[in-house]
Amino acid sequence: MRWAEGFIAVDWGTTNRRGYRLGPSGRLEDRMEDDKGVLSVAAGGFPAAIARIRERLGDLPLLLAGMIGSNRGWREAPYAPAPAGLEELAERLVWVEPGRAAIVPGISWTAGDAADVMRGEEIQILGALADGMVGEEERICHPGTHNKWIRVEKGRIASFRTVMTGELFSLLKEHSILADLLAGPIEPGPAFEAGVRHGRAHDDLTAELFSIRARVLLGKAKSEDAAAYASGLLIGYDLKTGLDGPGDVAVIGRPDLTRLFAAAIRSCGRRAREIDGEAAFLAGARHLAEPMR
Template structure:
């Protein structure tokens, strides 16, 4: 699937920016002032591209947007992508990332490195999310000192101080829900809709701070079998359990979360954050990415 916006020509384009993920990618034709002239999205993520095919992929994008330099972020710089861009250790800011760009001269392409974290016994990594976070701060979409949440298959919680990313944590919330929905004892019971409502919020409250999350998940089956939970609400409740455990681990205490999300996930995380005593402020993730990637492009120029 390929989608575009207004289809204006490439004559005003200064460079091409690509948010190249695991399953999808989004390419932007960017003007000199950082605004998007056009954008396209397709399913040519790194899992769909062989290691030797990246030059041809860039050629196809340039055929649409013009023979322009490229800057790419995300899983394209991972061990599963094109070429590995070594992680920059946190704390880090845009200047740290720009100084460590992996430049491929023959393709006129730069790949943004991800971030790594070693904090006591914890180890964590990210690729791509850091561009959105730093971009949101640079564009004034979020304060310099903030807690960000980026829901997805692997949800990211990111802390910034003075505009630098000082810490982050990855939660496999979306992946765990997919696993319990499609495999094991709950398979076939979680086919109902997942939406905000009492079943979801009850799950959020049960999951928050639960030291017995595996027990809570089995309770979904028992509650349906014993008539305590309607079968149509089982998926929403199970989702609430996992998102509640995820959000509850942050101990928000009334803090405002900068939520880089839209659609269903934004609604679910907003509900969970508010249920557990926080406040959610939604930010346009595409605008944040553009601001972040433009900042990096400017720093390398």
């Protein structure tokens, strides 16, 4: 079981995980995806869980990234403080099986009272950097359950801020008084862009969310526009945090989410290019595994 023969990279999140087998040349050979996120694995259950990943993808070394390294995961991998690049991550790999299975640390950032953390996005961002998908000086948006706005300086993650946009939309959609209005599909379009405009221009997010329902009740808006408007509203408000200076934005992540965020950024007259988060993850995994191969 040598790294030179290939390895398995796992993006192991809170509620699901994706595993990839990379061959001797680094080529993607096989993949799996399921809902066995870290919260579904009992304490002490991780050795058995990775045994099953190896049964599925091959008896190979493992590189594990994401919430697997949090205090709810297998073993806590202390954050690398920003500024941090691939070197800092490589130095801090936590070996849960000596020489055979390593957890990638997250990155922390502090400045005065401000503080932030990431786990899982760093490997994608630094992979995109190492493969030249993004430049040495970039503003990056990484949408997901928690959207991250990242400043890359001198080829490293210099600072970042997390916005709970995705999780808040899910909470509203699943559990709130707006739930029945938010069930529909979300596409960039006039309702989405109107939401973005309101979110960017006003400072009344928690009131405007209720207005969505009131307008439908009073016949001043169509219920089928509500989900796109609400999504645009939350994303537009999110842009206040991240789109605070000039320059283009590289949007990295799941294609359905990068599409929405890129549309919102473009509707503000700014340029955004979309980068597939999976390709960025695989690039990061290849670069991190390089010294072992």
